[in-house]
Amino acid sequence: MDFTLTGEQTAVVDAVKQVVKKHEPRRAQLLKQIFNDKHYPEELWTDLADAGFVGSVLPEEYGGTGLGLLPFALGMEELGSAGYASALHVVTVMDALCILRNADEALKRKVLPGVAEGKTKLCFALTEPDAGSNTFRLRTFARRDGDTYRVTGQKTFITGADSADLMLLPCRSMTPEDVTARGLPKVFGFSVLLVDPKSKGIELRPIPTRGIEGHSQFTVFLDDVVVPASQRVGKEHEGAEALFNSLNPERILAAAIACGMTRYLLDRACDYARKRNVFGKGPIGAYQAIQHPLADARIRLDGARLLTYRAAWAFDQGKDPAEVGAYANMAKYTAADLAIDAADRAIETLGGYGFSEEYGIVHLWEAARLLRTAPVTKEMILNFVGEHVLSLPRSY
Numbered sequence: 001m002d003f004t005l006t007g008e009q010t011a012v013v014d015a016v017k018q019v020v021k022k023h024e025p026r027r028a029q030l031l032k033q034i035f036n037d038k039h040y041p042e043e044l045w046t047d048l049a050d051a052g053f054v055g056s057v058l059p060e061e062y063g064g065t066g067l068g069l070l071p072f073a074l075g076m077e078e079l080g081s082a083g084y085a086s087a088l089h090v091v092t093v094m095d096a097l098c099i100l101r102n103a104d105e106a107l108k109r110k111v112l113p114g115v116a117e118g119k120t121k122l123c124f125a126l127t128e129p130d131a132g133s134n135t136f137r138l139r140t141f142a143r144r145d146g147d148t149y150r151v152t153g154q155k156t157f158i159t160g161a162d163s164a165d166l167m168l169l170p171c172r173s174m175t176p177e178d179v180t181a182r183g184l185p186k187v188f189g190f191s192v193l194l195v196d197p198k199s200k201g202i203e204l205r206p207i208p209t210r211g212i213e214g215h216s217q218f219t220v221f222l223d224d225v226v227v228p229a230s231q232r233v234g235k236e237h238e239g240a241e242a243l244f245n246s247l248n249p250e251r252i253l254a255a256a257i258a259c260g261m262t263r264y265l266l267d268r269a270c271d272y273a274r275k276r277n278v279f280g281k282g283p284i285g286a287y288q289a290i291q292h293p294l295a296d297a298r299i300r301l302d303g304a305r306l307l308t309y310r311a312a313w314a315f316d317q318g319k320d321p322a323e324v325g326a327y328a329n330m331a332k333y334t335a336a337d338l339a340i341d342a343a344d345r346a347i348e349t350l351g352g353y354g355f356s357e358e359y360g361i362v363h364l365w366e367a368a369r370l371l372r373t374a375p376v377t378k379e380m381i382l383n384f385v386g387e388h389v390l391s392l393p394r395s396y
Helices: 007-022 024-035 042-050 069-082 087-102 105-117 176-181 239-275 288-316 321-355 362-373 378-389
Strands: 122-124 141-145 148-159 166-172 190-195 202-207 217-228
Touching (some): 007 024, 007 042, 069 239, 087 190, 087 239, 122 148, 141 166, 148 190, 166 239, 190 239, 288 321
Antiparallel strands (some): 148 217, 202 217
């Protein structure tokens, strides 16, 4: 085994560092936009795209560099360590990989070059009011009408729907009753469509959530929305495989963000602990009550990073989705819990200043806590590992 990063992987990380360095003079302003205004700075997105960041996951024939998910995950960790992580980067890339692996050639050539250039942003519309973790309960329905689909339904907690150019929309294209009547497996009857969020019949209603860096979340209402059949990703009624293959990159990149967030929090806490002198006996970082919790988080960080890298590597190697899913879920579980602990320990180190927005920590407690619940809950990951890794009976 060789744990050395390749020159190409290092180049992606260096490119992200250069973008971060370029914007250092405006750091406070940019972080305010991200955490207070819920607006991801367009200049950051554009500069990252120009540096080939998003395109690193896409092959050269679609305008990318073909480096894979692992270099992008490394870059997302680096962005997180600077406080600039973006959920829209995550969903754009996971959607792009879904399109790359499942769409026909015409749709790939229509969409992917724009993603590589940073001109096309994507969002992911899976969750419904009655179908969160249980995807098979989806009710949004796409009725085939010649060369189009007419889509009606409702999605919720959709991040960045107002900023995205296209929405990856999993929905039913066959009723559960029809699936059962035909003796088909329950994974049948789903289709995945690419929909313009500005289409006639779509209403975006903002949800006043917190913890999403740089973006808002929306409930999306679809009322007889016309979508060309040419914008279906994968085969009709067989979209479940495409959908579930897409969820692994999302969990891997969530883990990468959590690792970067932990680095950021440790840097802030340790910098403060080196300088803060309360009792006239040296900095508080010399006290074990301060030092040990931070050291513990740093040790756990390497474990979370290795799991994340292994998961991204397995995806790039085309390993079985079940194997990738095990690594992806474990990485997300480990990294999210670590980020929460790192945020809590950073706040404790800074004391009252930890709750001051100018120190840039309290917002990340919210963001870290979100990562325990999204994009998949801690409890569902434990269910997955129990059933699919430990071969225990299904528990739900």
